[in-house]
Amino acid sequence: MFKKILVVAFVVVSINTYGQTINWARLQKTDRHILGINTGLDYSLTAGLGYGYQLKIKIPIILNAEYSIPFGDNLLDDHKTKIGATVRLIKAGKFAFTAKVQGVFRRYESDYVRLVNFGSDMSVTGGYYKKKWFIAGEIGFDKAIVTHFKHKKFYKDVFPNVKDGWYEPSTGGNFYYGLQSGVSFKQSDITLRVGRVITQDFKTTPGLPFYAQLGYAVKLSNKK
């Protein structure tokens, strides 16, 4: 019951927060804070929230932080946090091209093992942006740079000599590519991202070989 309350509270509390997809045509220089929620498929069925802060400089740069968790009985055993920045590199009429760089911290736990990973997520997006809607293509690379393994009794019973600790070189990496689109009204955006995921050897796919994210975002302006 407590876990169900947590899930409901998570969704309700984050109703005014942020989805990472942005309509650049509607973003004003005075929009300072961007809050949103999202849900979708990201290596599992997930729910996320986040916060963006637009810097007070000439080039549109948004610093952002995202947090997401997959559904399940153990609500906080798996989660992902991303911290980084998105910058609009080129604007040509209604076309815009952006780049995003994020550091990633993520955790996975099962009856076998607890994994803690530091990684990076880099992507570029290019699209057509109007005041009320937009559509864009994106391509990115999510790298698991260094991972700590701590095995549980169950796995140690199976393989007693398993070695816990930090593992290198990079323990994984996946490319992703897809489309993002959305509609905008007043200070809000409703956005959708869909696409495919392929492992870095271009030969295999994850168990869930696609992603999808439905998001809602609201921008809070600072008139000063």
Place this chain on the structure above:
Amino acid sequence: MKIKLLNLSLAVAATVILAACTKERDINDAGNLVPKTVEQDVSLPSIAVNGTQLHAEAFGQPDDALLIVLHGGPGADYRYLLNCKGFANQGYRVVFYDQRGSGLSKRHSKDSYSLQLMYDDLTAVVTHYRTSPTQKVFLLGHSWGAMLATAYINQYPTRINGVVLAEPGGFVWQDVLDYVKRSRDIKFTSELLNDLLYADQFLTGKESEHAILDYKYGLLGIAEGSKDSPTGDEGTPPVWRPGAIVNKALFDIGERDKPDWTKNLSQYSTKVLFVYSENNKAYGLAHAQKVSSPYPNRQLLKVNGVGHNMISFPTGWNNFYPTALSYLNSLK
């Protein structure tokens, strides 16, 4: 705001530096996350046959009737079937081997696999342990192992003196797909689903990086003991080291060739013992009857109180063993 960002950056940097101060391990080194294979650890029992090195053991008197145990997967290993050593005390020479690319046997490249190669390995194992041409040969296969046993009998209908088949997915490809689909019917919001899928963003490997791929494949084993899985097991059966590449290779071959291993089974008049479990919701009597029907002479056994891995756990073994022994003795 700038001060908060600076503090955050320092915290992240400190964590990374702290992490960098510890000794890192190589994820692709066998022996770190998964055990070494027979190729890497000469102390393991093995046999060199058919151009490969198989992790293998035999129990019982060499001249007793051979009982070759075939594990599932493809890609699992014989550790979870070691209860079958019990047959060695009843006048059988019980032979266990990890199939090519599975368990602790030698790894091979994905494009080297074929079904014929798996048949030839089985022939080579029989030849290795057989002490005389009159020594009878029985097969006991579980899941994929039961499919392999049937495929072998379909290919060579006169070579095998009896067979115990425990929940093979199917003997025609569509039956296999249907069973696999039912057995993976997992609730989308369950803990099991993210246990199975979420690690994909932590761990990936090239086809040549067997250690990391095998480790990652092994994490999926958690499904077998989960309450969210329809296969109904009371726990996760122990394996040494699954073979991810052989699993992928044989599934790809199945998808490509859509095999039918029933065409010659009408020639196999010997009675077969076909076993299914009470708690595996993805299997059941109807599937057992359908899959076993190409065999002209068959005995169905429902093992009560257990799921798919019925041979691995005490309840299942105690319900399975007497009937299986009686069946084998009737043909010895």
